[in-house]
Amino acid sequence: MISNPLAGAGYFLNGLKLISKKGIRTYVLIPLFINIIIFALGLWFAIDQFGIFIEWALADLPTWLSWLEWFMWPLFALTFFGLVFFTFTIIANIIASPFSGPLANAVEKHLTGNNSPAPTKPFIKEVKDSLANELIKLKHSLFLMMPLVFLSLLSFAFPLVSPAVAILWFIYAAWVLTLEYADFPMANHGMAFRHIREKLAEKRILSLAFGSMAMLATLIPFINFLVMPVAVAGATKMYINEFSS
Secondary structure, eight states, X not given: OOOOHXXXXXXXXXXXXHTTSTTXXXXXXXXXXXXXXXXXXXXXXXXXHHHHHHHHHHHTOOGGGGGGHHHHHHHHHHHHHHHHHHHHHHHHHHHHHHHHHHHHHHHHHHHHSSOOSOOOOOHHHHHHHHHHHHHHHHHHHHHHHHHHHHHHHHHHHSGGGHHHHHHHHHHHHHHHHHHHHHHHHHHTTTOOHHHHHHHHHHTHHHHHHHHXXXXXXXXXXXXGGXXXXXXXXXXXXXXXXXXXX
């Protein structure tokens, strides 16, 4: 099914407006606090390990390809920081997941006037169910990641394929982040993770555009603190407009 990539990016930006609305901003504070802590740790780790990674990545570059170092250095740098922030985004999402379902419900109530049909659960039950669901998504993400890890290792032996590998990593991250954030409003309507993947795949370009905006936002200092609540809010609007039927 043909879909509009600009609309996908627009839904993410809509989330930025939605999180300031009355009845929604209360649910933003805890994910925001968690993101600030996690991304501060991620930034410290990235800065501390960056030099070591670059030395390792370029150490085995053949002498006859040394002229490519000026091109490979920023490419490896972008890949490294992208992977670090993507990894810490997943960690933040797992920790804050119990608060994202209620946030999605608050956004849906603001947009439609109705609560999602998900039953209200005790907080402990909400935490257990959210963490179990995050583990299912993590398992799926790791399964998709395995061939990319192999290609990344291959790129050290054949540096000319590195740009293609970097693009594949970006597409992977965009898809995983879309699954991550769209899961909350869709799970509120009783959708299983398999069904959510199938629905998002019906409008894959739209979904990837949404995830691409989320991925790019994680690379912007200070903006990355807001990515989780913004993306959950934007994904809720995307679900209502594009997938709720």
